[in-house]
Amino acid sequence: MGVRPRAAMIGVMPATGVSHVSRLPGVAPRSSGSEPPLRRYIDRGVLGGVCAGLAEHLGVDVRLVRLLATVLVLLGGLGIAVYAIAVAVIPVDPDSAAAGRRPGARRDAVLIVIALAIASIAGRASGLRVADSIVWPLVLGACGLALVWRPLVGPVEQPGFGRRLSPRRLLRRARQVDGPRLAIGALLVSFAAAGVLHAAGVLENLGKAIGAVAIVATIVSLLFVPWLVRLARSLSTERSARIREQERAELAAHLHDSVLQTLALIQQRSDDPREVAGLARRQERELRHWLLGRPGRSGEETVAGALERAAAEVEELHRVPIEVVTVGDGPLEPELEAVVQAAREAMTNAAKFADAARVDLYAEVEPDRVEVFVRDRGVGFDPRAIPADRRGVRDSIIARMERHHGRAEVHSSPGAGTEVALVMGRGGPS
Amino acid sequence: MSGRCTVVIVDDHRLFRSGVRAELGDAVDVVGDAGSVAEALEVIREQRPDVVLLDVHMPDGGGVEVISRAVAERLGTRFLALSVSDAAEDVIAVIRGGARGYVTKSISGGELAEAITRVAGGDAVFSPRLAGFVLDAFAEAPDARDERPAEDPELDQLTPREREVLRHIARGYMYKEVAQQLGISVKTVEAHVSAVLRKLQLSSRHELSRWAVQRRLVSLD
Numbered sequence: 001m002g003v004r005p006r007a008a009m010i011g012v013m014p015a016t017g018v019s020h021v022s023r024l025p026g027v028a029p030r031s032s033g034s035e036p037p038l039r040r041y042i043d044r045g046v047l048g049g050v051c052a053g054l055a056e057h058l059g060v061d062v063r064l065v066r067l068l069a070t071v072l073v074l075l076g077g078l079g080i081a082v083y084a085i086a087v088a089v090i091p092v093d094p095d096s097a098a099a100g101r102r103p104g105a106r107r108d109a110v111l112i113v114i115a116l117a118i119a120s121i122a123g124r125a126s127g128l129r130v131a132d133s134i135v136w137p138l139v140l141g142a143c144g145l146a147l148v149w150r151p152l153v154g155p156v157e158q159p160g161f162g163r164r165l166s167p168r169r170l171l172r173r174a175r176q177v178d179g180p181r182l183a184i185g186a187l188l189v190s191f192a193a194a195g196v197l198h199a200a201g202v203l204e205n206l207g208k209a210i211g212a213v214a215i216v217a218t219i220v221s222l223l224f225v226p227w228l229v230r231l232a233r234s235l236s237t238e239r240s241a242r243i244r245e246q247e248r249a250e251l252a253a254h255l256h257d258s259v260l261q262t263l264a265l266i267q268q269r270s271d272d273p274r275e276v277a278g279l280a281r282r283q284e285r286e287l288r289h290w291l292l293g294r295p296g297r298s299g300e301e302t303v304a305g306a307l308e309r310a311a312a313e314v315e316e317l318h319r320v321p322i323e324v325v326t327v328g329d330g331p332l333e334p335e336l337e338a339v340v341q342a343a344r345e346a347m348t349n350a351a352k353f354a355d356a357a358r359v360d361l362y363a364e365v366e367p368d369r370v371e372v373f374v375r376d377r378g379v380g381f382d383p384r385a386i387p388a389d390r391r392g393v394r395d396s397i398i399a400r401m402e403r404h405h406g407r408a409e410v411h412s413s414p415g416a417g418t419e420v421a422l423v424m425g426r427g428g429p430s
Numbered sequence: 431m432s433g434r435c436t437v438v439i440v441d442d443h444r445l446f447r448s449g450v451r452a453e454l455g456d457a458v459d460v461v462g463d464a465g466s467v468a469e470a471l472e473v474i475r476e477q478r479p480d481v482v483l484l485d486v487h488m489p490d491g492g493g494v495e496v497i498s499r500a501v502a503e504r505l506g507t508r509f510l511a512l513s514v515s516d517a518a519e520d521v522i523a524v525i526r527g528g529a530r531g532y533v534t535k536s537i538s539g540g541e542l543a544e545a546i547t548r549v550a551g552g553d554a555v556f557s558p559r560l561a562g563f564v565l566d567a568f569a570e571a572p573d574a575r576d577e578r579p580a581e582d583p584e585l586d587q588l589t590p591r592e593r594e595v596l597r598h599i600a601r602g603y604m605y606k607e608v609a610q611q612l613g614i615s616v617k618t619v620e621a622h623v624s625a626v627l628r629k630l631q632l633s634s635r636h637e638l639s640r641w642a643v644q645r646r647l648v649s650l651d
Contacts, residue, residue, distance in 0.1 A: 284514065288514075292517060321536060323534075323536070323558055323559070323602065325558045325559050325561070325562035325600045326562065327562050327565045327566050327569070327600070328566065328569065357538065358536075358602075360558055360601060360602025362558065362562070362597070362600045362601040362602065364565070364597070373601040373602075375601055375602040375603070377602075419601070
């Protein structure tokens with residue numbers, strides 16, 4: 001019995017304020033928001049499913065979204081630019097992609113585009129227009145960008161272990177873009193740029209050259225945005241995969257160093273039950289510490305931690321199980337070390353002389369004092385008649401506690417076991 | 431209850447089940463065992479044992495799942511949790527689920543048989559470790575920042591006497607010894623422990639509900 005696998009639990013082990021448990025780093029359960037992610041639904045949509053996706057994401061009626069989109073389109077065509085970018089950037093919902101477009105969707109789309117075109121021309125005729133020199137290049141540019149970006153902004157690939165995302169692979173991915181699409185897109189963007197440059201030239205004569213350079217630079221960098229986004233996303237995915245792999249390797253290393261070694265030892269010593277029990281017990285203790293995330297030998301030492309370590313050492317030396325129960329905890333201040341040492345001595349005595357099957361240690365760490373009880377159900381003795389050669393009780397327990405302004409009491413009687421009670425004030429001598 | 435009490439052992443490790451069977455010997459009547467939640471419910475339905483010895487950690491939801499389904503079916507059996515796990519919230523969760531006690535797997539056969547009999551009789555069984563957890567959870571004001579005033583003082587706090595009894599149990603005293611130390615009867619000790627168990631199960635004290643929420647036992651409302 002003893003050790004049982006709990007690896008499956010690690011991910012859900014919560015952190016509590018009470019010093020018993022802390023979450024293992026980096027394996028927090030993933031939390032998810034309640035609203036659906038922004039996706040396009042081509043099976044429900046009319047053109048690219050953008051409005052359907054937006055409606056789903058925001059939790060509003062799809063008709064409202066469509067109305068707003070139509071108004072935006074009619075307002076000098078700005079809506080076209082927005083829509084084109086949205087088609088390019090928002091990924092298609094996988095289920096929706098599998099479902100495919102509605103039958104007749106293509107015809108509907110053509111009809112709607114024609115209707116929108118007529119409506120906007122009618123709108124322009126009646127004077128409903130916004131600065132043409134800005135909007136039309138914008139629309140043109142947006143459509144161009146959409147064409148270029150479209151195949152690049154997709155779901156992020158899951159990089160497999162050891163499959164690094166090298167510049168060469170990025171390049172290969174870039175080459176997957178088909179030429180005509182890229183060419184048309186670039187052409188549209190160039191037209192747009194020319195339009196903007198023209199407008200800028202009319203408006204601004206002085207900073208013409210500077211403006212032109214800035215605009216061209218902007219446009220070129222815009223063209224590369226998807227590559228950059230993609231690169232960043234891939235890198236972060238890869239990094240988290242690497243962290244997971246590291247954690248797994250650490251877990252494997254730990255199990256190998258501790259559990260597997262102990263199991264091998266147990267097989268070797270299978271003829272010595274006492275030794276086997278001791279080995280199993282020690283391994284159980286170590287594994288539990290590790291699972292529950294108590295600070296080990298490194299880091300700040302606490303009273304409970306020090307007591308548990310002392311108990312483990314005594315247990316290993318004398319092969320008697322020691323049950324440690326602690327309530328509360330606090331940093332191991334220098335004067336409290338005396339308590340730990342006295343408790344250690346009491347445990348040693350119990351393990352060596354009491355002939356008990358088990359020793360119990362109970363410690364209560366309160367803000368103003370620390371109390372430790374070491375109890376066994378062993379042979380017991382008469383405290384008034386401690387043999388002269390057993391100076392441990394008098395010197396190492398009682399005298400030590402008194403030197404540090406604490407108190408120790410030994411209750412024992414032959415046949416009824418022994419209990420050593422240690423009390424020490426905290427925050428200055430009591 | 432007449433004669434020896436009947437027991438079903440539920441643990442997903444077969445080796446451990448046979449070990450417990452051997453340890454218990456003739457002290458109780460082991461009428462069946464099970465290695466999974468579904469198996470456990472089947473055996474409990476069939477045998478209607480006095481006590482089910484229940485492992486805290488099992489696949490498919492563990493001991494808590496067995497208890498909650500058995501309670502829903504009104505199978506009228508009592509549960510004693512048995513585990514190597516020392517995470518406070520695991521133990522508190524199974525107690526709040528309805529187990530009448532918790533002992534660690536390092537317990538000796540004799541002590542385990544005694545604990546089973548106690549649970550069968552309707553009493554509560556606290557191991558030193560569980561007593562420690564409870565004292566921790568019911569500490570006066572461990573965290574002044576988020577400690578709300580006790581909503582139900584009767585349920586949310588331990589009386590000084592209950593605290594004293596728990597401290598003795600945590601120190602490794604058996605009920606009989608606690609009674610001797612405090613100059614009260616064993617019956618009174620049992621009454622105190624049962625009262626603590628009731629508080630443990632019903633109190634909405636912050637620490638307890640937090641632990642329960644972390645184990646997804648209760649939903650936040």
